[in-house]
Amino acid sequence: MPLYEYRCQMCEETFEKLQRQPEQEAPCPHCGKPAKRAVSIFSGSADGNGGGCSSPSGSGFG
């Protein structure tokens, strides 16, 4: 089950919730107000590894 992040605008509480479907809102565990879903936590910034395949073209082996 995917994990979704929510952010409460009332108390600025950030919490994650396991849901089958990305709900627009989820009850804040802190104040109980409906918190809006934050942007996806799946960001494409793991490490600064260049995505360039530097392999010598033309490999004749025999």
Ligand SMILES: [Zn+2]
């Ligand atoms: Zn809250």
